Amino acid sequence: MLFDVNDKKSLKRRDNILKALDEKYGKEYICYLNHKNAWELLVATILSAQCTDKRVNIITKDLFKKYDTMEKFAGADISDLEIDIKQAGFYHNKAKNIKNAAIMLLEKYNGEIPSDLKELTSLPGVGRKTANVIRGNIFNEPSIVVDTHVKRISGKLGFTGEKDPVKIEYDLMKVLPKDHWILWNIHIITLGRSICFARNPDCDNCFLGNFCPSKGK
Template structure:
């Protein structure tokens, strides 16, 4: 068991080294923002939507609603129209208004940094909370989105499907100083090489470290037929 753990940690160390070599250690959030509130709103909008699409919507949105008080007092229909192209606009608009109302009432319009407070806000789960903590407050945080969950399973770093369980698995094996940038590096990998529908294993710099390399597009989900080593 000890030897197996040691082998895993050596593989993790090499994976992180190659990620740094390929993408660098200085990573920036893909969602454009100038303050904590803007990143919070952008992250809520990014659910089931691309960052690129969100970045097209937010400049005008943030000009129209410059602070939490403005969002809290927004007309639901008008806000829905502003974010319509991000998808799920009705629930997102309701969550944004309710979230900002809480921020105004309980936090003076500011975004809290404590994860236990963040996850009580409407529309905010652990993923969004960790995005805020990691990118705004520079608190070591593991953000698990679809790319991070899928590719971490392919790499054999977790067998879990539930994002929170994946988060805890990764926290056990990743050095704290790599938590934030691991997310950004894996997202980049997932968008360019290890795409959900078309993985380019032969081009991947992690191919020899990946138990799922060449096993097909479903190797990162419960339907795995290739057993992870």
Template sequence: MNKQVRNEILACLEQTYGDTKTALNYTTAFELLIAVILSAQCTDVRVNMITSRMFPRLNSAEKMLELGQTGLEQEIRDCGLFHSKAKNILATCQILCQKYHGEVPESFEKLLTLPGVGRKTANVMLSVAFGQPALAVDTHVFRVANRLKLATGDTPLAIEEGLKKIIPREKWGQAHHWLIWHGRKICKARKPLCTECPVSSLCPSSTVL
């Protein structure tokens, strides 16, 4: 794809989705971290239902640890993979209390040492919670980037690196949300709504004749 077409696609996505934010509800970096861990293979709507029950009472690493494995599992039982998520959350809370005074570290490398935190979650934290230039690649970003040929690859890391090369550093965090919302609303996994897509005329994967 040539640079002109690529830039037109990005400009259109920016115009369409503007300053959209994460759909997860949170008020602190700790709450966002827990919400993102819970969001693996779970919808944001479901996560928000769970956290709306939890966060008024359990809004710190210390309080979360007091629950223990069984208690936390009961809190998040209606979330997929609740057993492993509870285990990771408690292990993460333990590290936060022991090493960071209960606060979430603002370093990519330190975030990656937390159980349940991978590259995507670390980038979300840097971008959304701390305002640092970072570009997280979830399933939506991976799919949309490949279909639009903005970046191509078989792994999230390849897509992340490709997108960072073509998107200005100061817009990495915003672009993450453009691609997510486009994937959720239009460029869906099974049945993309190409006839409703604002970039269908520029998309190499469009089904519109």
């Protein structure tokens, strides 16, 4: 049961889902990663790859005290930084990427975080998902973040049949009204962590009910 932009029932079902999400979770652009500025959000988002945001917030609490400027990350001893972020997993890559991203930002961007997708993804460790988090959260640019929850649940809801995150992003751009692009990720993460679990979705207690074609599966 795939979404069809020319089908009134599809549009109605989409609107019902968006309305239910808005009423349940609100329309505020909340962020689950603790940060005080754009750079800290970038670091936290790099760390969040294949790691819970809860764990990231534990790590960054001390990390952002020890490295309180971009310059300190740029000059960090890589072995020390690896230990500081080890609990996030993939720590060799992440430590190197965070340090090199800081260096590149200071050299090429005067220490400012760019808003352009190409410029953001040119930074080491920053892919499309991380770049869109920054664009949406820091610059308020309509952008769809396709993470593991959006990938899984957008498929369940019949909003995409794709598996490639970029194709999913383009499908969702057609399905979702632009004022819900940023909200979609926030709402779907909240839903995915509380009801629509990856392992064992709690369909019986899901407020989307029959709006979801995958109910009970």
